[in-house]
Amino acid sequence: MNAPEGYDKHAFEPFAVTVDLAVFTVRAGALQVLLVERGQDPYAGQWALPGGFVLPDESAERAARRELAEETGLVDVSGLHLEQLRTYSEPDRDPRMRVVSVAYTALLPDPPEPRGGGDAARAQWLPCDGLGPLAFDHDRILADARERVGAKLEYACLAPAFCPPEFTLGELQQVYEAVWGTVLDRPNFRRKVLATPGFVEQIPGAARLTGGRGKPAALYRAGAATALHPPLLRPSPEGRPSS
Amino acid sequence: MNAPEGYDKHAFEPFAVTVDLAVFTVRAGALQVLLVERGQDPYAGQWALPGGFVLPDESAERAARRELAEETGLVDVSGLHLEQLRTYSEPDRDPRMRVVSVAYTALLPDPPEPRGGGDAARAQWLPCDGLGPLAFDHDRILADARERVGAKLEYACLAPAFCPPEFTLGELQQVYEAVWGTVLDRPNFRRKVLATPGFVEQIPGAARLTGGRGKPAALYRAGAATALHPPLLRPSPEGRPSS
C-alpha cells in the first residue's frame, strides 16, 4: 500500500464519487437513451447522462437506483434491470474537481415521458444514433454501454427487460433488431428463443393483435433463466473473420 | 443531481478511492493468484488482494499498474494484461472508513517469486482453489475475477497473456484447462485455435522440446486479433441447459 495504514480521513485530497446512468429503451424501432440538458457550466446547454453523487451511507448501486427513480419519475424501479458498467476515473474528466464516476446501465420498457429530477434540468429520450457530443466523457460511457448491451443480448436473457410484462415474440425480435441494427429471420429467431427453456414462457390462452393487421400473436412473459445457451449470435457485420 | 452544483470540495464526508488487484498466473497446471498477508488490523494475518490508494493525480488504471509493478517486483509491466473488473462500494466494506475500490484483473506468464511491496507485507502465489476466507470482501472480488477470466477465455484472445512470448499450443491448452478446470480434446482445440486468423501465429522455423520426452512442438506467438470468432466454448459442466 502507498498510504499510511492508519487512514487519516482528511489527509488526502478528497474524491467525489458519483454515478452516471445510461438508461436505454426501445421506441419507434430504435434504441433510445435518456439524457438531461445541463443547466450550468461546464457544458451548459449540452446533453449529459443523468447521474449524481453517492451519499455517504449508500452504495453506488443504491445511488444509481435512487437516481433512476428520480430521473424517470417512476415510483417503482425495483423491477428494472440495472447493472454496473464500469468506473471512469481520469483525473481531468471533470474540470471542477476530482470526480470518480461509477457508470450503470439500465433498461426500461417503453416508458412514460420523463420529468426532470429534483432540479430544473430537462430530461428527454433521444435516439442513440447521431447524437451530438455529450458533456464530460459521456460519449465514451454511452458507447461502452451500447456495446455492452448489444453483447449481452447474445448470451443473457436481457431482451425481456425492454418489454412490458406481456409481450409477443415479434416485439422481442424488434428489441434485438433495434439494438443490433440488423434484421433477423423470424422463423429462426423464434426457434432459437423457444429452444432455450426458461427464456420466455407462453401465457396459456392469451393472444393479442399487434399492428392492427395480421394474425394475433401469442403472448409470453420473461422466464426464470438468466443465461442463453446456446447464444443468439448477431450476424457478422461483414465477411466473417472466422474459419 | 443531488448535491450543490458548485462543488464544495470538503462539504461531504470524503471517500477514499483504492484499487484492488486480482493477479492471476498458471503454475503447476493450476490457476494461482497473488495474495499479500496483512500486517495490521483489521484482518491482521489474513490473506488479501494487493492494492492501494489512488493518488490525487492518477487514474485508477494508472494506480493499478503502479501497484502491479510494486507487488510483483517486475520492472516492466507495460506489456501485461490489465483490465478493470468492477467497483465495490458497499458502505461497510472497510470498517475504518468509507472506501470505494475499483478492482482490476491482471494476467501474468509464469512469474518470478514476488517480493512484498514497499511495506513489509508478505506476498505469495497461492492456488485459487481451497483458499481460506480473505480479508474484507476480497472473496467476492476474487470469485468475480475468476468468473470473468473464465468467461473471457471463450471469446477473447486472452490466453496468450498467461504464456511467455513464445509458447506451444500444448501450453496454451493447459491455460484453458487450468482456468476452466476441464480437459479438452487436443486435436479439436488445435483446430479451433488455428481457425481464428490472428489469434496465434507460428514462428517459422522454431520448435522446442516440452517435457523432455515427446515430439518437439512448434512455437507460436500472440497474433493481432483481440476477438475469437467463433468462440471457444467451455464444455457444459453438466447436462447442458440448452436445446
Add this chain to the structure above:
DNA sequence: CCAAAAGTGTTATTTGTACACCCATGC
C-alpha cells in the same frame, strides 16, 4: 380478394465432437 403479420416445415450447409491414427523424441 389482398396485404400484413404470425407461425410451421424442409433442406443444404456448416460446425462441433469423438475418435483412430501417425510422427518424433528421450530413455
Add this chain to the structure above:
DNA sequence: GCATGGGTGTACAAATAACACTTTTGG
C-alpha cells in the same frame, strides 16, 4: 522398443441459415 507428447484425418451428430409455405386477421 516403448512411453510421451505433437500433429493429422475422418465420420457422425448437431446446430445454423435460407426460404417456401400455411394461417388468421383487417380493410
